[in-house]
Amino acid sequence: MDDHTLFLKGMHYLIRDILPQADIDTYKSVRAIMQNKRGFEDLSLIVSDIDLPGEDVFELFIYARKNFPHIPILVISMHKKLAVIRKCKELGIEGYILKNEDGLLPRALQQLLNGDTYFSRSLEIFYRRAVENNETLTEREEDIIKLIAKGYSNQEVADELYISIETVKTHKKNIKVKLEVESTQDIITYTKTNYLM
Amino acid sequence: MDDHTLFLKGMHYLIRDILPQADIDTYKSVRAIMQNKRGFEDLSLIVSDIDLPGEDVFELFIYARKNFPHIPILVISMHKKLAVIRKCKELGIEGYILKNEDGLLPRALQQLLNGDTYFSRSLEIFYRRAVENNETLTEREEDIIKLIAKGYSNQEVADELYISIETVKTHKKNIKVKLEVESTQDIITYTKTNYLM
DNA sequence: TATAGATTACCCCTTAAGGGGGATATTTGC
DNA sequence: GCAAATATCCCCCTTAAGGGGTAATCTATA
Numbered sequence: 001m002d003d004h005t006l007f008l009k010g011m012h013y014l015i016r017d018i019l020p021q022a023d024i025d026t027y028k029s030v031r032a033i034m035q036n037k038r039g040f041e042d043l044s045l046i047v048s049d050i051d052l053p054g055e056d057v058f059e060l061f062i063y064a065r066k067n068f069p070h071i072p073i074l075v076i077s078m079h080k081k082l083a084v085i086r087k088c089k090e091l092g093i094e095g096y097i098l099k100n101e102d103g104l105l106p107r108a109l110q111q112l113l114n115g116d117t118y119f120s121r122s123l124e125i126f127y128r129r130a131v132e133n134n135e136t137l138t139e140r141e142e143d144i145i146k147l148i149a150k151g152y153s154n155q156e157v158a159d160e161l162y163i164s165i166e167t168v169k170t171h172k173k174n175i176k177v178k179l180e181v182e183s184t185q186d187i188i189t190y191t192k193t194n195y196l197m
Numbered sequence: 198m199d200d201h202t203l204f205l206k207g208m209h210y211l212i213r214d215i216l217p218q219a220d221i222d223t224y225k226s227v228r229a230i231m232q233n234k235r236g237f238e239d240l241s242l243i244v245s246d247i248d249l250p251g252e253d254v255f256e257l258f259i260y261a262r263k264n265f266p267h268i269p270i271l272v273i274s275m276h277k278k279l280a281v282i283r284k285c286k287e288l289g290i291e292g293y294i295l296k297n298e299d300g301l302l303p304r305a306l307q308q309l310l311n312g313d314t315y316f317s318r319s320l321e322i323f324y325r326r327a328v329e330n331n332e333t334l335t336e337r338e339e340d341i342i343k344l345i346a347k348g349y350s351n352q353e354v355a356d357e358l359y360i361s362i363e364t365v366k367t368h369k370k371n372i373k374v375k376l377e378v379e380s381t382q383d384i385i386t387y388t389k390t391n392y393l394m
Numbered sequence: 395t396a397t398a399g400a401t402t403a404c405c406c407c408t409t410a411a412g413g414g415g416g417a418t419a420t421t422t423g424c
Numbered sequence: 425g426c427a428a429a430t431a432t433c434c435c436c437c438t439t440a441a442g443g444g445g446t447a448a449t450c451t452a453t454a
Contacts, residue, residue, distance in 0.1 A: 005299050010207030102202050138430065151382035154411070166433050169412070174430095176412095184411080185348035335400060351441070364402050366442070373442095381441080 007049055007099075011076070015047070018106045030060045040068045045112055050196075051078045061091055072112040080126045082135065082194040083142075089127075096123055130194075137178060142195075144171045148184060149191035204246055204296070208273070212244065215303045227257045237265045242309055247393075248275045258288055269309040277323045279332065279391040280339075286324075293320055327391075334375060339392075341368045345381060346388035 008026050015024055027033040029052075046064060050057050064071060074095035075088055088096055095108045095118040104120055111118040119127075137145065147157045154172070158165040176182065179190055191197070205223050212221055224230040226249075243261060247254050261268060271292035272285055285293055292305050292315040301317055308315040316324075334342065344354045351369070355362040373379060376387055388394070 006204055006207035006211070006296055008207075009211060009299075010203035010205075013210045014203070014206060099203055102206075140431065151380070151386070163431085164433055165410095166435090167431070170432075172411095173413080183348070189348070337401065360401085361403055362440095363404060367403075368401085369441090370443075 011047065011049075014102060014105060015109065018109055030055050030057060033060065034063065040064065040071065043068070043071050045074065045109070046071055047074045047076065047109075049077075050075050050084060058087065058091070061088075061093065065091055072115070072117075074108055074112055074118075079193070080123060081196060082127070082130045084196055085123060085127050095119065098123065135179060135194075137175065141171055141175050141178075144168065145175060145187055145191045146195065146197065148172070149188045149195075149197060208244065208246075211299060211302060212306065215306055227252050227254060230257060231260065237261065237268065240265070240268050242271065242306070243268055244271045244273065244306075246274075247272050247281060255284065255288070258285075258290065262288055269312070269314075271305055271309055271315075276390070277320060278393060279324070279327045281393055282320060282324050292316065295320065332376060332391075334372065338368055338372050338375075341365065342372060342384055342388045343392065343394065345369070346385045346392075346394060 005028070008028065012024055012026055015022065025039070027036075033039075046060075048057055048060065061073060064073060072094040074097070075093055076097060076099055077084065078099050080098065085096065094116075095112045097104050097108050097118070097120045101120050101122070104118075108118040108120075143161060144157060147160055152160065154165050154168045157168045161168075172184070172187070175187060179187065181187060181190065202225070205225065209221060209223055212219065222236070224233075230236075243257075245254055245257065258270060261270060269291040271294070272290055273294060273296055274281065275296050277295070282293065291313075292309045294301050294305050294315070294317045298317050298319070301315075305315040305317075340358060341354060344357055349357065351362050351365045354365045358365075369381070369384070372384060376384065378384060378387065
C-alpha cells in the first residue's frame with residue numbers, strides 16, 4: 001500500500017480539527033523521524049500508521065519506548081492483525097484503532113493525552129477471541145507459515161531453515177491442527193490476515 | 198482496504214486546496230452517489246477511488262458514461278492493475294493516477310476540467326509494456342486465474358466452470374507460457390497484482 | 395473457403411503434497 | 425530433576441499437480 005501520503009494528509013487535517021491548538025509534525029518514513037531524534041523530547045504524543053511495507057515501524061516504537069517512555073503511542077492500522085496487536089501489547093503501546101474507525105480518533109487522542117490507554121472495542125474482542133481460541137503458534141511454526149505464505153514449497157522451506165523436508169511436513173500437520181484448517185491455502189490466508197508481510 | 202474514510206478526507210482537503218472555489222461533494226459508496234442521480238447534472242468532474250472491495254465502481258462509471266458523457270472521470274488507484282487500466286481505457290475514462298502520485302493531482306484536475314485527458318507517465322509506461330509483452334489472456338483464461346487466485350484446486354476450478362479437470366490443466370499450461378511464469382503461485386501473484394479481486 | 399484463435403478433452407509419466415502413523419532429541423518451566 | 429513442550433526426522437501410501445504431447449470442435453473473419 002503506497003497510499004500513506006494521502007493517509008498522512010487525512011490524519012493531519014483530522015487531528016488538526018480535533019486539536020486545533022496542537023503543533024503537528026508529519027513524517028513519511030521511519031528514517032525521516034529517526035534522523036530528527038532531538039525532536040522527540042517535545043512530543044506529547046506519537047501517532048503512527050503501521051501498514052508501511054518496507055518500513056520497520058517497530059524499530060521506531062522500540063526506540064521511543066526505550067528513550068522517551070513518557071510519550072504515549074497511538075497506532076492506526078488497516079486490518080486486525082493478530083501478530084501485530086500482540087506485539088504492540090507486549091511493547092506497551094497505549095492506543096490502537098483501525099483506519100475505518102476514525103470516528104474513535106477524538107476519544108483515543110484525549111485518552112492518551114490524559115495518560116490513559118485506548119484500544120478500540122472491536123480490536124479487544126478480536127484479540128481476546130484469538131487468544132481464547134488457542135491460536136498461539138510457536139516461533140518455529142511462525143517461521144514456517146511465513147515462508148509458506150511466500151509461496152515456498154516444502155523443500156524450499158526446508159532448505160531455507162536448514163531442516164529436513166519431513167520436519168516441515170510435521171510442522172505443517174501441527175499447524176493445521178492448531179488453526180483448525182485443512183489446506184495449505186488456508187494457512188496462507190491465515191498468515192496474510194494475521195501477520196505483517 | 199477499509200481506509201477509504203481517511204482517503205476521502207485526504208482527497209477532500211487536497212482538492213479544496215487546489216481548487217478553493219470548487220463545490221465538493223463526497224460519497225462513501227457507489228450506492229450513496231447513485232441514489233442521488235439528479236445530482237450528476239451539476240457536476241463538472243467525478244473523482245473516484247477504485248480500491249473499494251465490495252463496491253462495483255465500474256457500475257458508476259458505466260452509468261455516468263451513458264447518461265452524462267460530458268462529465269470527465271478521474272480514477273485514483275492504489276496499485277498498477279493491468280486489468281483495471283485496460284477496463285478504464287475501454288470505457289474512455291479521462292484520467293488515472295496512483296495514490297502515491299498525489300503530487301500530480303493539480304495537473305490532472307486542470308487537464309480534465311479543460312476537457313483533456315491525463316494518465317500518469319508511470320501508468321502509461323506500465324500499460325504499454327504489458328501490452329507489448331503480449332500479456333493478453335482470453336476470457337476463459339481470466340476465469341481460470343481468478344479461481345486459482347482464490348485458492349481453488351484444479352478439480353474445484355473444473356467443477357465451478359463445468360469443464361473437465363484436464364481442460365483446466367491445459368489452460369494452466371497455456372497461461373504459464375503466456376505469462377512466462379512457472380508455478381501456480383506465480384499465477385496467483387500475477388492475478389492479485391493485475392486484477393481487482 | 396481456408397485459416398487462426400479459442401475452448402474443450404485425453405494420454406503418459408514424474409514429482410510434490412499430505413494423511414497416518416511412530417520415534418528421538420532438546421529446551422523450558424516448575 | 426522431571427514432566428511438558430518443542431523441534432527434529434523417518435516410513436508408507438494415496439492423491440494432486442504438472443510437463444509433454446495430441447486433437448476435435450467451434451467461431452470469426454480475411
